[in-house]
Amino acid sequence: MIRTKKIESKPLNFFEKIYIIEVIRGFSVTLKHFFINLFFPSKIPTISYPEEKVLLPGNAKLKSRHRIKLRSDGTPKCVACMMCSTICPADCIHIEAAETETPVEKYPKVFNIDISKCVMCGLCVEACPEDAISMDTNEIAGGAYSRFSNFQKDGLFLTKNELFIKLKDEKISKLGAANRLENEYGERND
Amino acid sequence: MPKVIIDGKEFIAKENETVLNVAERNGIYIPRYCYHPALSIAGNCRMCLVEIEKMPKLQIACATTVTDGMVIHTQTEKVKKARQDVLEFLLLNHPLDCPICDQVGECYLQDYYMEYGLKKSRIDLKDKNRKPKRRDIGKHLILDNERCILCTRCVRFCEEVTKTSELFINSRGDHSFIDIKTEEKLDNDYSLNIADICPVGAFTSKDFRFKERVYRLSSTSSICLSCATGCKIKVQHNNGKIYRILPDPNIYTNTWICDNGRMSYKITAGPDRLTKSIIKSEEHHLNKAIIKLFDILKEAKEKNLKIAILLSDYLSIEDNFALYYLGFEILKTDLIYASKEKEQKIEDGILINKDKTPNSNAVSQISKLYGIKKYEDLKDCDLLIGFYDDIEKLNIPKNKSVALSYKADKEYDNLIAIKTYFETEGSFINWQYFLRKTAPSVSAPTDTISVYDLCLKISELFGYYPKEKELNKIFNELKYKTED
Numbered sequence: 001m002i003r004t005k006k007i008e009s010k011p012l013n014f015f016e017k018i019y020i021i022e023v024i025r026g027f028s029v030t031l032k033h034f035f036i037n038l039f040f041p042s043k044i045p046t047i048s049y050p051e052e053k054v055l056l057p058g059n060a061k062l063k064s065r066h067r068i069k070l071r072s073d074g075t076p077k078c079v080a081c082m083m084c085s086t087i088c089p090a091d092c093i094h095i096e097a098a099e100t101e102t103p104v105e106k107y108p109k110v111f112n113i114d115i116s117k118c119v120m121c122g123l124c125v126e127a128c129p130e131d132a133i134s135m136d137t138n139e140i141a142g143g144a145y146s147r148f149s150n151f152q153k154d155g156l157f158l159t160k161n162e163l164f165i166k167l168k169d170e171k172i173s174k175l176g177a178a179n180r181l182e183n184e185y186g187e188r189n190d
Numbered sequence: 191m192p193k194v195i196i197d198g199k200e201f202i203a204k205e206n207e208t209v210l211n212v213a214e215r216n217g218i219y220i221p222r223y224c225y226h227p228a229l230s231i232a233g234n235c236r237m238c239l240v241e242i243e244k245m246p247k248l249q250i251a252c253a254t255t256v257t258d259g260m261v262i263h264t265q266t267e268k269v270k271k272a273r274q275d276v277l278e279f280l281l282l283n284h285p286l287d288c289p290i291c292d293q294v295g296e297c298y299l300q301d302y303y304m305e306y307g308l309k310k311s312r313i314d315l316k317d318k319n320r321k322p323k324r325r326d327i328g329k330h331l332i333l334d335n336e337r338c339i340l341c342t343r344c345v346r347f348c349e350e351v352t353k354t355s356e357l358f359i360n361s362r363g364d365h366s367f368i369d370i371k372t373e374e375k376l377d378n379d380y381s382l383n384i385a386d387i388c389p390v391g392a393f394t395s396k397d398f399r400f401k402e403r404v405y406r407l408s409s410t411s412s413i414c415l416s417c418a419t420g421c422k423i424k425v426q427h428n429n430g431k432i433y434r435i436l437p438d439p440n441i442y443t444n445t446w447i448c449d450n451g452r453m454s455y456k457i458t459a460g461p462d463r464l465t466k467s468i469i470k471s472e473e474h475h476l477n478k479a480i481i482k483l484f485d486i487l488k489e490a491k492e493k494n495l496k497i498a499i500l501l502s503d504y505l506s507i508e509d510n511f512a513l514y515y516l517g518f519e520i521l522k523t524d525l526i527y528a529s530k531e532k533e534q535k536i537e538d539g540i541l542i543n544k545d546k547t548p549n550s551n552a553v554s555q556i557s558k559l560y561g562i563k564k565y566e567d568l569k570d571c572d573l574l575i576g577f578y579d580d581i582e583k584l585n586i587p588k589n590k591s592v593a594l595s596y597k598a599d600k601e602y603d604n605l606i607a608i609k610t611y612f613e614t615e616g617s618f619i620n621w622q623y624f625l626r627k628t629a630p631s632v633s634a635p636t637d638t639i640s641v642y643d644l645c646l647k648i649s650e651l652f653g654y655y656p657k658e659k660e661l662n663k664i665f666n667e668l669k670y671k672t673e674d
């Protein structure tokens with residue numbers, strides 16, 4: 001069933017109806033920016049992405065390029081449970097699971113994310129029961145700050161090599177695989 | 191006929207029926223773990239508790255027989271609380287392996303937890319009992335004792351259905367676990383049914399292990415062609431790939447299916463699948479191959495060579511009759527052969543038939559109707575068209591034959607890549623004379639063709655345009671039953 005919500009818009013008042021006053025108001029905003037840009041270039045609010053970069057404010061930096069966290073022994077925290085690829089609305093995550101000798105039993109043999117399809121919704125991060133996938137690299141895939149090939153289509157297709165990485169000064173948790181590893185992998189330190 | 195009232199509605203029950211069965215028949219679902227319609231009643235999981243008036247305690251619906259005037263409630267607070275508590279108890283030592291568990295999507299623990307449980311665990315992680323995990327327990331199965339809820343469905347299956355009794359409960363109390371008798375492997379012919387009936391992820395299939403999530407699979411009803419029993423099955427597939435076969439329980443033929451039948455889907459995608467036809471040892475695309483085959487047949491016909499046609503117990507009625515039509519009407523040969531009648535009986539008392547072909551019941555009828563000779567009479571011919579498996583069994587030089595095949599084989603000069611019955615429709619008559627159809631569940635490789643279409647195309651090249659009616663008339667002549 002399609003749910004609809006009716007939104008009542010506020011009726012226009014007389015000044016808005018006669019139109020000309022609103023046009024002048026609009027132009028004054030444009031002109032203000034025109035003169036600021038002309039005489040005070042340092043105050044321009046836009047940047048020349050991707051050569052320039054501003055630090056994203058607050059939690060917005062948690063929605064940058066994906067990565068898969070690693071455990072202390074270098075294996076991926078991901079157990080190929082497919083929750084992320086199931087929830088992904090853009091259907092851009094492709095995982096192939098395989099068996100591993102470790103007590104975790106399952107690991108992703110293939111893990112691809114096609115960033116060119118990704119809508120950066122972050123649902124994959126929320127769905128992950130292992131806290132394995134995250135969007136905290138602070139990189140924009142395919143952009144100049146990505147450590148992989150710039151601007152090319154390839155830079156947008158992430159495979160295991162690009163995804164399974166450790167961040168600088170990251171504190172690694174030993175826990176994983178639905179608490180399973182607590183006694184197999186030693187103490188809990190998260 | 192006892193009358194009972196369940197949740198305020200009056201129902202008429204059968205004599206000696208259980209509460210759970212009466213409720214189920216009338217659309218009231220009572221959650222259960224140990225109850226299975228095809229196994230004996232164990233009454234050990236306590237999930238099916240219901241409130242019955244005039245009885246001081248809650249009763250298990252699966253083992254309580256109805257009496258006249260019984261008043262049963264399945265939705266009271268007391269029942270709901272009991273279900274919650276049973277679930278908490280069952281999940282007490284559960285490892286919660288869901289991310290790495292193949293049962294996800296068809297797990298009764300997950301489903302019931304969401305429906306009736308929703309309670310936080312009160313036990314600390316480190317206090318949970320640990321049990322053996324990932325045990326290689328047989329050719330097809332993996333057992334994870336931690337996930338088991340000790341419903342004993344598996345034990346009862348081995349006792350009552352296969353009568354092999356490999357499994358038992360070892361140890362006591364909360365340390366008990368399902369174990370296999372020493373020096374034995376769980377290798378009976380029906381072992382994978384245990385993975386189906388296990389309500390949780392304790393028994394899982396080795397073949398299906400980690401391949402796909404069940405909730406992504408779609409199901410197509412079809413029939414198993416591994417023997418003359420012709421069990422009804424559900425073929426589960428996703429994105430054009432078949433992942434597993436499950437039984438489609440019915441009152442006519444089967445509740446279970448055998449392991450051999452479950453693996454039969456492998457012909458569709460194995461490494462030796464024939465995807466392109468080979469004519470005179472050269473690979474060809476479909477259209478080219480048909481024309482090349484036509485050239486061979488035309489040449490043989492013009493030279494008056496002896497062309498023999500084999501009908502096959504492995505092929506459907508449509509395909510067999512099209513082959514017959516091609517031989518008799520187009521190639522004008524009377525060298526048409528079929529196998530002799532086979533003895534059909536259930537070999538092991540469960541499902542597996544002595545006759546390992548799916549359609550010999552129909553083919554022997556066709557042979558009788560049309561006076562077709564037996565394979566044994568085939569002494570000599572210059573060109574032979576038939577199904578690969580049949581030609582293999584005959585003593586005919588391989589370079590003289592055109593084999594219709596799913597399988598690549600370097601020894602043959604001429605192989606036509608045909609569609610499997612997972613990819614095309616076909617009718618078969620099983621040993622009980624039921625006429626059943628396979629249904630295509632995945633699409634076939636582009637350069638394959640069904641035998642029926644192949645015969646039709648060749649006839650067209652010869653200038654005949656057989657009407658569908660002409661090829662379908664066989665269904666009026668055959669003797670068979672339908673299910674309803």
Ligand code: SF4
Binds near residue numbers: 090113120121125
């Ligand atoms: S951020 Fe959204 S669209 Fe992108 S991979 Fe994750 S779930 Fe898919």
Ligand code: SF4
Binds near residue numbers: 081084095129130
């Ligand atoms: S949800 Fe997490 S654990 Fe599961 S497949 Fe995705 S990244 Fe791996």
Ligand code: SF4
Binds near residue numbers: 285288294390
């Ligand atoms: S048996 Fe069910 S609840 Fe237990 S780990 Fe498997 S899917 Fe999860």
Ligand code: SF4
Binds near residue numbers: 339341342390
């Ligand atoms: S292994 Fe499965 S079927 Fe057997 S007792 Fe445990 S839960 Fe029941």
Ligand code: FES
Binds near residue numbers: 221222233250
């Ligand atoms: S289903 Fe009734 S006790 Fe298990």
